[in-house]
Amino acid sequence: MNILQIKSSLNGKKSSSTKLSDVIVEEIRKKYPTGILTVRDLAIDILPHFSDQHFGAFSNSQEIDALIKEDIIKISDKLIDEIQQADFIVIAVPIYNLTIPSILKSWIDLIVRAQKTFRYTAEGPVGLLSGKKVYLSISSGGIYSQGPRKSHDFTEPYLKTILGFIGLSDITTFRVEGLSIPGISETAFSNAVQSIHIS
Template sequence: MSRVLIIESSARQQDSVSRQLTQTFISQWKAAHPNDQITVRDLAVKPVPHLDINLLGGWMKPAEQRSDIEQASLERSNQLTDELLAADVLVMAAPMYNFAIPSTLKAWLDHVLRAGVTFKYTETGPQGLLTGKRAYVLTARGGIYAGSTADHQEPYLRQVMGFIGIHDVTFIHAEGMNLGGDFQEKGLNQANARLAQVA
């Protein structure tokens, strides 16, 4: 049995393309792996706080010096990190907002990219500690950006995943969602065709 962690980040609900892709992924994954455990964390419904002084204090201070707020911030970060550590497969559903990712997803990443936990510093440079995991990134984009200099989403997430040791990363883009007509249909069809190959 594998554990699958799904991170939703679209602010939209029923009309969200990235959420549609997630539901397709879940349906196909369950059919292929009925015994796997799937956990969904929805950052739009239940956002995690952005990095602040309380979380920094929770990370850096010994337990006896932490305030109650710092301790609570640390425990929240620990919960998010533990979910990631326990997962064999990570799925991030990420619409493109202003050429990059939603701030809610960035906040989640700030909680789980932790020195000594998901990566460590060595004499030869940082070393990721989450080797052996797979990641899938399901994106929805208003225009067509793959391979262009305007795409600050895929390069960033590849860098972040590699930094913590996840190098097996598959991106599935639904592009042209705001272009209408044939562009939208083609983008969805291509994304769904890629999804059909995943499970």
């Protein structure tokens, strides 16, 4: 059972979302010790932001330079192949300014491709990636999973929607939150670890 771990924090080894995702990976590997782990750290292996050239490459425009198109498609195909090879996908997501890091958005923009990871039908869009379990490891200074700021949680709803759009609909979220709140931050990570269960 292969695992793909996506890291998107700019905080390196100090990142709570990354550390929590490491625990999730460890728990998966306890159940499936022979699986291969692939790690993609988006803060190190930085992907290009979506541009008109990417749009042209994905739509097979004849106006874009052939070599540029080839490079774009090659990167996208590699990222999609990593997903296709994985049985478990663990995504570490810090909340920056109430949403996901831009480096994670770049990854998403490169894997959401018509006829490759989704297609349109008369009944609507159909995701082409399925049979995979996704775990989100979300960290935040505030508390957004419940309470008065729940309406500010644009991270989990967006990720569940866009991943579901390409067929990744079996999603479980674990959170380490309240990291900037005195009286909560001290136990936030240990509480998050205790919440982890792998199905």
